[in-house]
């Protein structure tokens with residue numbers, strides 16, 4: 202995993218949302234909560250930011266229709282529900298600790 | 299280089315227009331800040347602002363097939379089934395964020411219909427309409443413009459063709475041909491978002507025959523071209539917007555508008571003319587536009603989302619949310635709303651490529667979708683009013699709630715659950731009123747009925763498009779009238 206220069210312990214993650222036409226949960230609130238929980242561990246950036254080593258695709262439902270061109274071949278992790286977000290945060294914290 | 303405007307830039311762009319607008323018999327000098335018009339401007343502005351939000355941009359923006367640059371989807375020509383599906387989702391999304399008509403779909407639908415029809419005319423006649431159209435499209439995309447899709451003529455006596463009307467202006471027509479362009483006269487009625495538009499795209503409203511060929515015209519005009527006058531339509535409860543920012547307006551931010559647009563000898567340069575007397579292509583243009591625009595009623599699903607949310611909220615404020623019939627009514631509202639969503643997704647998912655490269659919806663399913671739209675929002679609105687209770691039409695004004703003399707009584711007697719402020723209860727009731735019989739009902743109900751064609755227009759298309767022969771063939775075979783031609 203690539204990390205932001207000078208902050209080698211921080212994972213840089215690009216957040217790509219779907220358009221949210223019928224989101225089953227509050228996608229922005231879920232990401233805000235990830236930002237709080239993973240503060241100092243993960244830095245969240247726009248998906249076009251080349252520093253991101255992983256793209257978190259945050260979609261409102263399991264159709265997951267977000268356009269992922271901007272990932273440019275970088276690994277993708279899909280969040281399709283608030284539970285997914287929780288699980289991902291737990292995984293990151295486990296790996297990090 | 300395409301510019302993706304934000305809300306502020308859009309508003310500034312409108313201020314530069316010199317529109318001739320009338321309302322209540324008076325010229326509106328400052329259209330953008332007019333209190334009656336402003337909420338409708340806010341609704342269009344949201345299509346610009348949300349395009350910049352990461353959580354919405356995936357739907358609200360895409361890549362131009364002309365330049366590869368990022369553009370607002372409302373200026374896009376659909377290049378795939380996925381584009382069509384995203385368009386339906388965009389309608390729902392924007393409806394769910396504004397709870398009103400955000401006015402920008404009709405121009406997008408006009409652009410897409412013209413992309414198909416101009417190509418078809420050129421194929422037959424070797425004309426250059428498509429080239430002109432693409433140049434115009436580039437201008438629209440690069441400047442991120444709002445286009446008014448102007449199809450509906452006043453039509454006068456409905457039993458008479460355009461050329462048979464006593465008043466020849468009942469349908470828009472060409473009155474003069476000049477070396478550098480044409481002159482058009484007439485009017486377009488019910489124009490959604492007219493004074494929030496930068497451009498007007500004119501299309502014929504019905505199939506024209508040879509004797510009506512002066513009426514078989516399509517062209518684009520700057521919204522402030524000389525000779526254009528806008529006469530604003532009234533909406534139920536519209537003057538509540540003149541009462542300041544009281545919650546009696548229901549929707550505090552957004553609204554829609556329609557206008558009668560009169561064209562009095564307006565000059566159109568040839569490069570903006572996309573159909574000129576090719577009357578045999580009027581059916582194709584009308585049907586292509588209709589198929590796109592009938593899909594566009596995906597927006598009502600979004601408005602339905604808000605109305606259902608409001609109905610659930612008032613049920614909770616009233617302490618009635620646990621009653622089985624209330625729960626069942628909310629289920630029914632959702633069932634109807636999601637059924638509508640099925641229709642607009644299905645017609646898009648079954649879309650196809652036209653010769654121009656543009657993707658078009660499945661015509662039959664687009665018509666079925668719009669037919670459902672003519673009905674289900676009325677039923678959803680009825681259920682919302684049932685759940686809301688009579689107060690939705692009898693509650694006093696915000697001024698009464700705030701009045702030193704009677705405010706305490708309004709507060710006391712209109713309280714529902716004790717932990718909910720009376721004001722919250724009144725606010726949600728006003729929103730339900732707004733959507734089901736106030737200014738937003740224009741969009742949620744009557745536009746659902748007549749916009750993109752009255753119900754009968756869809757029924758005619760449904761009758762024409764179903765494969766009845768095939769249905770009969772199998773029925774006859776399975777009951778033994780005809781020989782079965784398939785192995786069981």
Ligand SMILES: Cc1cc2nc3c(=O)[nH]c(=O)nc-3n(C[C@H](O)[C@H](O)[C@H](O)COP(=O)(O)OP(=O)(O)OC[C@H]3O[C@@H](n4cnc5c(N)ncnc54)[C@H](O)[C@@H]3O)c2cc1C
Pocket residue numbers: 404447448449450452453456457486487488489490491556740741744745748749750751752753754755
């Ligand atoms: C809120 C709203 C927004 C709109 N926005 C736009 C817009 O942005 N751009 C645009 O171009 N148009 C717009 N429209 C116009 C819409 O497309 C028309 O309302 C629709 O086509 C019906 O036309 P009409 O209103 O003239 O009704 P009419 O055509 O008068 O129809 C009334 C009834 O008469 C029937 N009828 C009419 N003619 C005949 C006939 N010859 N034979 C048998 N029955 C007939 C109809 O089926 C219907 O039941 C909008 C309409 C509304 C209500």
